[in-house]
Amino acid sequence: MAGTGSLMNEQRGKIRYWKRYFSLLMIGVCLGGAGMIFWYGHQLEELMLENRSLKLVNERLYKDLASLKQTQKAAQKRQDAVIELIRVQIDEPKPHAIIETEVIRRLEKDLAPLKGKKAEQLVELPPLLHELLRRREYVIEGNMVEVRLKTVVIVSRVLSLTVTAEVKHDGTS
Structure with a gap:
């Protein structure tokens, strides 16, 4: 045990x-x-x-x-983008320098009311400008000058126009 x-x-x-x-x-x-x-x-x-x-x-x-x-x-x-400057260029064929300068001056004067307008308002502007400048005629230095719009470009605050200026007849003829 x-x-x-x-x-x-x-x-x-x-x-x-x-x-x-x-x-x-x-x-x-x-x-x-x-x-x-x-x-x-x-x-x-x-x-x-x-x-x-x-x-x-x-x-x-x-x-x-x-x-x-x-x-x-x-x-x-x-x-807001406001048009501050209007630039006009004359495309080929270029007229005499005096006529070119006077056409640019007159177009800028005619388009001056567009300055200060908003760029958004000018979106519909190109067709209107084409209609207005379709057959714009100026008498410069005894010559009839026909101005036709080619292009319209709005860049920032600049309205750029390219036009043709054709001298129709000489005032001396």
Whole structure:
């Protein structure tokens, strides 16, 4: 019987031995889990702070964008393209220099009322100008000069016209 008691003590020792390791394992699991939760909570808190700061930055940028759009609209209203200059060029065949200069001067004088008009208003202008200048005639230096419009270009604040000037007859004939 002496052998059975020692066998029982030996089994109890093995059970205590496993209980000890199992309890150490459970304590390690609990401490590790607590550490992971602490680390995860810390990371989550940092992300929440970053999210809040990004929301504030986003809100500020939206306000800046809205104010920039308003400023741009106001600047665009102030800066509507207005015709400030009328440029006339005479295409081939070029008449005598005096006639060319006088035709340019008279055309610029005739088209002067277009200065100060908005470029958007002048979108329908080319057909109208073609009709007006289809057979415009000037008497210059005793010569009848017929002016015909070839092209109309509106660039920024400049109205550019290209015309032909044909001397019909000499006043000396």
